[in-house]
Amino acid sequence: MGTNYLLLTSLSQWGLFLGIGLICYAGIEKKFNLLMAGQSVFIALSLFALWILLSHQIVVPEFTGDQLPKEARTVSYFVTLSGVGLFALAGLIMHLLKTRFQLVINALLVLYALALFFMVYNLQRIAS
Numbered sequence: 001m002g003t004n005y006l007l008l009t010s011l012s013q014w015g016l017f018l019g020i021g022l023i024c025y026a027g028i029e030k031k032f033n034l035l036m037a038g039q040s041v042f043i044a045l046s047l048f049a050l051w052i053l054l055s056h057q058i059v060v061p062e063f064t065g066d067q068l069p070k071e072a073r074t075v076s077y078f079v080t081l082s083g084v085g086l087f088a089l090a091g092l093i094m095h096l097l098k099t100r101f102q103l104v105i106n107a108l109l110v111l112y113a114l115a116l117f118f119m120v121y122n123l124q125r126i127a128s
Helices: 002-029 032-054 070-097 102-127
Strands: none
Touching: 002 032, 002 070, 002 102, 032 070, 032 102, 070 102
């Protein structure tokens, strides 16, 4: 699982970085096309995470004791990553409907993505 593990987590980490950067830049410069691009990156990441989970790309071995193996933590990360698409989809719908709460949902989306970014960073440190 070594190369596959690092490839899957690295791709998702770069996607998180890209989405966070696009949304932050769009918020500062008021470029709404980039905001929608950032939200689309998060929706694509969510679909990527669902594909990983449904195709059983990461196999969790049986474990005993109180220490979770890295595979179980990685599956937990991808389950959480699949939820980021819901925030992004809500933000995209709010943007298209021009509601006043779109700033709040995008701020929550960025905070959620930052938490995931550091979660995957810690997972990659465990792997090496």
